[in-house]
Amino acid sequence: MPGSLTVSVGVPGGAVELPLTLPTDGLAAWAEETARDRLGPEGEPRTVADLANALREATLDARRRGPVTALSFCPHPELGETARIEVSLIAPDAERPELTVKALADFLATPTERSMHPATVDYGDLPIGPAVRVRHQYVGERPATRYAGDDEGVDAAVEPDDGDPGEGVIVQTVAYAALPPGSRKAVLLFASWQALALDERLSELVDRLATTLRLEPADG
Template sequence: MAARGDFTITMDRPEIAIRLPVNEDGDLTGWAESTSRARQGFDAEEEDVARFAAEILAAAADSASRDVAMAYLLPDDVLPVEMARIELVDVNPDEEIPEVTLEWLERIYSDPGLELTAPVAVWRGVLPAGPAVRVIRQVIGDVDEFGDGKLLHSVVYAVRPPRTDFAVVLSVTWSAVLLGEELLELSDALAQTLQVLPAR
């Protein structure tokens, strides 16, 4: 759950997902270490605990840099590594974009900004939270000095809740190619649980 002005954004989460403290200040090292150890078991090697703790911290800082409302790291079932990232952000009107429309959201999220490896797939429909557009992209990212990159998948659900002037955007990104269909199904299921409710 995240409070945004006069509204509260809620969404179910996968049981194994780690909520990232994107809106918290202070030293998060202790949180990352305890989370890493709890995930791997208390007999895990110190080196493995430290490595995953560093990955969790880096993920939290990365998500926080985008001013997200909520973020989750989805770990691998077996290995202590990030399998996917789940983020929720609200998009508000401003002087440059006085009205946040589905057409504008589709255009923004369909622009890959990186090298596409497949055509962008767009779906328009209605989710429980309101009218929505879903955009699926596959791009080459994290390109190194030799021109080698990583295949990144992302699915974005941009929703315009009724009786609001903003949009809520759920994004799920991953590089686990073999789990693409499974993660897409998970993303669709999460989008169905998204709610925007008046704050109490």
């Protein structure tokens, strides 16, 4: 398999693909145009500005991790981002010179000082290759925002039950790490959200997206 690879994933309805390679000086204009397009001509100026800011911040945040693809899931754009979805390639390194599904599971399930519970680990197979699914819940530092349902139609806005707001918000993550046959690199699908009331539906969405992962030689 060629060394230069690209990974793709299905894009759910309501998701915005974040422009990871767009020059930073063009990001604000992209975010405003995208927000106006998503909200339509009846979108209130404040709502457009809020969504544009959310998309801009989501892009800058995703760039720090260097994913191949990043999606801001906004099925109800007037309420902002419901979940973040990122796809990355993981190469062997000095700590993990040979990637295995077990090594990936151990890495993803390692608890931190912010972990709320031990991670849940499940092994299985995806069309792209043998994989592990890891669910993790931790206390994050992002401020609470409003949330809406997924594209199947949950219409209530909710605040995450985060206890003392001064201590952060509860963040749920679901990650899939897979090893495509013949590749030394692993594929990571990582999703996070604060919309705990929608946890089951968002988890099911990530499960569906995992089955769409594809690894192919990069063009050129």
